[in-house]
Amino acid sequence: MNAFLGAAVDGILYAAWLFNIAVGLTLIYGVMKILNMAHGTFYAIGAYLGATLLGLWFSSGLPSLGSLAMIPVAALVAGLAVGVAVERGVLRIFAGRDPVVLLLVTYALFLILEDGIKLIWGVDPYVVSEPMWLLGTVRIGPLVYPAYNLLTVAAAILVGVGLTWFLQFTSRGKILRAVIHDEEVSHAMGIPVSRWKLSAFVVGTGLAALGGALTAPTVSVVPAMGVEVIVMMFAVVVIGGLGSIPGTVVGALIVGLVRSAAVHYWPEVELFSIYAVMALVLAVRPKGLFSGVELRKI
Numbered sequence: 001m002n003a004f005l006g007a008a009v010d011g012i013l014y015a016a017w018l019f020n021i022a023v024g025l026t027l028i029y030g031v032m033k034i035l036n037m038a039h040g041t042f043y044a045i046g047a048y049l050g051a052t053l054l055g056l057w058f059s060s061g062l063p064s065l066g067s068l069a070m071i072p073v074a075a076l077v078a079g080l081a082v083g084v085a086v087e088r089g090v091l092r093i094f095a096g097r098d099p100v101v102l103l104l105v106t107y108a109l110f111l112i113l114e115d116g117i118k119l120i121w122g123v124d125p126y127v128v129s130e131p132m133w134l135l136g137t138v139r140i141g142p143l144v145y146p147a148y149n150l151l152t153v154a155a156a157i158l159v160g161v162g163l164t165w166f167l168q169f170t171s172r173g174k175i176l177r178a179v180i181h182d183e184e185v186s187h188a189m190g191i192p193v194s195r196w197k198l199s200a201f202v203v204g205t206g207l208a209a210l211g212g213a214l215t216a217p218t219v220s221v222v223p224a225m226g227v228e229v230i231v232m233m234f235a236v237v238v239i240g241g242l243g244s245i246p247g248t249v250v251g252a253l254i255v256g257l258v259r260s261a262a263v264h265y266w267p268e269v270e271l272f273s274i275y276a277v278m279a280l281v282l283a284v285r286p287k288g289l290f291s292g293v294e295l296r297k298i
Helices: 002-032 039-059 064-091 099-121 149-169 171-181 183-188 193-218 225-240 245-265 267-284
Strands: 137-140 143-146
Touching: 002 039, 002 143, 002 149, 002 171, 002 193, 002 225, 002 245, 039 064, 039 099, 039 193, 039 225, 064 099, 064 193, 099 225, 149 171, 149 193, 149 245, 171 183, 171 193, 183 193, 225 245, 225 267, 245 267
Parallel strands: none
Antiparallel strands: 137 143
């Protein structure tokens, strides 16, 4: 029973982390129809920026608990700086091109940004583990976890509820949904589509950076850490259905629980288990569990 409880809790914590890093990818695809290969690098930039700001905070002798505020600050700075630069400087130029072209463009961005990270932060690992222990520990049955892990779960819940509320119950959210469903009609109605695309891309980038900043205190921040997560991101959004936030929630839970069960009971098939679940879901639902009806013009 202890092993089962451990697998379940680890799976939920991992699912919350996956949702945080993948929901921005879903948002960007839903609005811009771009499979953003550079999304893992946005996560890495958030982790590096978060580690840098946290390191500066602790080296300045400021109150330790206030360091947690550096996590959303890192996400905001990364979202605004990187998101605006990439969308305005690159993606706007290729707007309307074939999706395969856009996929290759974002892959090129991924390679460029990975080298940019090495130029700015070098190749040595950054370790800022102090925030992990600021909130103490929490006991779940016989198991003990750092209470910091609950921040990841809280962030996932706040982001998921916030995005759903915005899209479903606000006037601006309904405008964004109009842009998602029919860009041409939105133009005709006077909606500044390009501005909404920029906003969505910046938010999506910021969410990836938030996931990275939240992760920074729990791992060594090293080059190519964005490469390690991009497969998991795509597994989540493909299983759930591209462009679907509820699908991202379900996809993250499936991947998180399956991976955790594999780690606890059959470690040799950990990575294979993710591909097996993805293949099984796509065999039954080729466009994902929550894929919507796609409109096409004839």
